[in-house]
Amino acid sequence: MIAEAGLAALWLAAAMALFQIGMAWAGASGGADSPLYLRATRGVALAQGVLAATAFAMLIWVFARSDMSVLLVVDNSHSLKPMLYKLSGAWGNHEGSMLLWVTVLAVAGAAVALFERRLEERTLAATLGAQALIGMGFYAFLLFASNPFARINPAPADGQGLNPLLQDPGLAFHPPTLYFGYVGLSVAFSFAVGALLVRDVGPAFARAMRPWVLAAWIFLTIGITAGSYWAYYELGWGGWWFWDPVENASLMPWLAATALLHSVTVLATRDGLRAWTLMLAVVAFSMSMVGTFLVRSGILTSVHAFAVDPLRGSFILILLGLYIGGALLLFATRVGTVKQGATFEFVSREGALVINNLLLSVILGVVLIGTLYPLVAQAMGEQLSIGAPFFNKVTVPVALALVVVTVAGPLLRWRRDTWRALGRRMLMPFAASIAAAMLLFLFARDAGLYPILGLIFAAGLAVGSLLPLVGRNLRRTPLHIWGMAIAHLGVAVSIAGMAADSGFTKERLAAIPIGESLEVGPYRVTLADVGPTVGPNWSALEARLEARRGEGAVFLLRPQQRYFSNPVTSTSEAAIATRWDGQLYAVLGNGSDQGRWQLRLWWKPFVTLIWGGGGLIALGGVLSLVGRLWRERRKRQAEEDDE
Numbered sequence: 001m002i003a004e005a006g007l008a009a010l011w012l013a014a015a016m017a018l019f020q021i022g023m024a025w026a027g028a029s030g031g032a033d034s035p036l037y038l039r040a041t042r043g044v045a046l047a048q049g050v051l052a053a054t055a056f057a058m059l060i061w062v063f064a065r066s067d068m069s070v071l072l073v074v075d076n077s078h079s080l081k082p083m084l085y086k087l088s089g090a091w092g093n094h095e096g097s098m099l100l101w102v103t104v105l106a107v108a109g110a111a112v113a114l115f116e117r118r119l120e121e122r123t124l125a126a127t128l129g130a131q132a133l134i135g136m137g138f139y140a141f142l143l144f145a146s147n148p149f150a151r152i153n154p155a156p157a158d159g160q161g162l163n164p165l166l167q168d169p170g171l172a173f174h175p176p177t178l179y180f181g182y183v184g185l186s187v188a189f190s191f192a193v194g195a196l197l198v199r200d201v202g203p204a205f206a207r208a209m210r211p212w213v214l215a216a217w218i219f220l221t222i223g224i225t226a227g228s229y230w231a232y233y234e235l236g237w238g239g240w241w242f243w244d245p246v247e248n249a250s251l252m253p254w255l256a257a258t259a260l261l262h263s264v265t266v267l268a269t270r271d272g273l274r275a276w277t278l279m280l281a282v283v284a285f286s287m288s289m290v291g292t293f294l295v296r297s298g299i300l301t302s303v304h305a306f307a308v309d310p311l312r313g314s315f316i317l318i319l320l321g322l323y324i325g326g327a328l329l330l331f332a333t334r335v336g337t338v339k340q341g342a343t344f345e346f347v348s349r350e351g352a353l354v355i356n357n358l359l360l361s362v363i364l365g366v367v368l369i370g371t372l373y374p375l376v377a378q379a380m381g382e383q384l385s386i387g388a389p390f391f392n393k394v395t396v397p398v399a400l401a402l403v404v405v406t407v408a409g410p411l412l413r414w415r416r417d418t419w420r421a422l423g424r425r426m427l428m429p430f431a432a433s434i435a436a437a438m439l440l441f442l443f444a445r446d447a448g449l450y451p452i453l454g455l456i457f458a459a460g461l462a463v464g465s466l467l468p469l470v471g472r473n474l475r476r477t478p479l480h481i482w483g484m485a486i487a488h489l490g491v492a493v494s495i496a497g498m499a500a501d502s503g504f505t506k507e508r509l510a511a512i513p514i515g516e517s518l519e520v521g522p523y524r525v526t527l528a529d530v531g532p533t534v535g536p537n538w539s540a541l542e543a544r545l546e547a548r549r550g551e552g553a554v555f556l557l558r559p560q561q562r563y564f565s566n567p568v569t570s571t572s573e574a575a576i577a578t579r580w581d582g583q584l585y586a587v588l589g590n591g592s593d594q595g596r597w598q599l600r601l602w603w604k605p606f607v608t609l610i611w612g613g614g615g616l617i618a619l620g621g622v623l624s625l626v627g628r629l630w631r632e633r634r635k636r637q638a639e640e641d642d643e
Helices: 002-028 034-064 071-076 083-088 094-115 121-145 169-198 203-234 245-270 274-296 310-337 349-379 388-411 419-425 427-443 449-469 479-504 609-642
Strands: 506-513 517-520 523-534 539-549 555-557 560-565 568-573 575-579 582-591 596-605
Touching: 002 034, 002 094, 002 121, 002 169, 034 071, 034 083, 034 094, 034 121, 071 094, 083 169, 094 121, 094 169, 094 274, 121 169, 121 310, 169 203, 169 245, 169 274, 169 310, 203 245, 203 274, 203 609, 245 274, 245 349, 274 310, 274 349, 349 388, 388 419, 388 449, 388 479, 419 427, 427 449, 449 479, 479 596, 479 609, 506 517, 517 596, 523 582, 523 596, 539 575, 539 582, 539 596, 555 575, 560 582, 568 582
Parallel strands: none
Antiparallel strands: 506 596, 517 523, 523 539, 539 555, 539 560, 560 568, 575 582, 582 596
């Protein structure tokens, strides 16, 4: 009965979404009964969120119990799996992930209904209506094309298991994190649609939307960073970004959200970029929908793409067309009614943020074209691929220009400034870049052009990021200023990690017998032994590698070749030793009849800076979010006290 209860909750949630659309329409109409309808909309949105969460809880329950009468459990779980992977199996597949998608969507709508008090009532009603309209499409998709609670009769004795590559703590939490980001952008999209419908675009609207954009951006940052590190240590290929279409599917919304975050700040702070902010809100959610379509439609083959039949892919494509096409049509018909915001000079912080937006849009366009073009060509009968060389060649120069703007932006004044003043403030970042260039010329001139440029620009950005804190009483500095500085510093740290990994990585690949050694970077690694071992639901061949740096102490690395029976799969489990200046990365390959074992070793100097920087970026976002919310709470409290 648990599955039936989950399905019933899903139907009721869909009915609530439909009811919410009607109530919101009446609430946004501006009639005498609008306040009544708005209160009803808030209540229905809460009910929808509770029902959707109940449906998802029921799905987790049937996975936890290994209920093999549910088809989805049979296809994606096994009674012998560790409990963590039984639970993550609930969203590690097409149907479950879509239910998670719509659950987060409904809960986010409920949160808007419960907490949002800054929007004008008609705008809030229209926003909740738009959020419910998005949800309706996905409810229909689940109920008519991808039922996660479908039964199977007769029930098999056990399930087929979960893709072993997904049986990892990183992948247990990575999809929910990304979904929080995607769906957070749906809230920004609904805000934009609501504002266009009632023609209410201004600083108050932007201040209400900004926390949602910021929260979505934080989750996307964490999700992308975690996903990158998962690919690095789990797939055993030694890299951290492959420009895989599925990876790009998460990067594109992040790029759009980053542009939107800066744009909405201009609108909230200086009442500028009104139409551009609305457009970016539409584009950001569009990229989330494009990513959902790429991953769920079955047109891609990837470890974390859920291939399904073309009919269901077409369903998502229709939803994408309806939502995005409808929003763009609404934008085209209503943008003329959006009043022009405050003007500003080119040399100003607003001007820098506009350039920031344009450069991010260029990178987004390159990634979008590079991702979709092979798919379009394939549909027309032509096979081609676009890989890292294209993306690196096109995006790196634009990204370096973006670094310069990121340094200059916070050093400029609002409204207007002068080139002379900006030049004075840029002296320290420029000096840091020159110092880095001299050091690289002396000690690492063979690293390659892009890695050297990356390190030079990263040095300037690191110093420039901290300049907004110079001369302030740090204890009284607002949290959002700290957040901006730390987030920009995180970008510098990540760029330094990427550049160091690209320029200084050393690799060895060889087939050696037991007892023989290889040298990679500053390490000497000896293959001491290879033997069997077992885990909770796998067996493995495990190598014992003795590594030593110079005359230092010996430490062990244990890479494995794992074998899973449900489903039958083999994986490479890399062994990684982390030191302050990088990581030693080892992968065990196949053995030969002559007693040799393939061994692949990398020494990756400062590679951990990539993910450390990602953590700093997310931390900066959290500080900004907390600071903004705290500031607005104190402001409202002061206004209430005055009344």
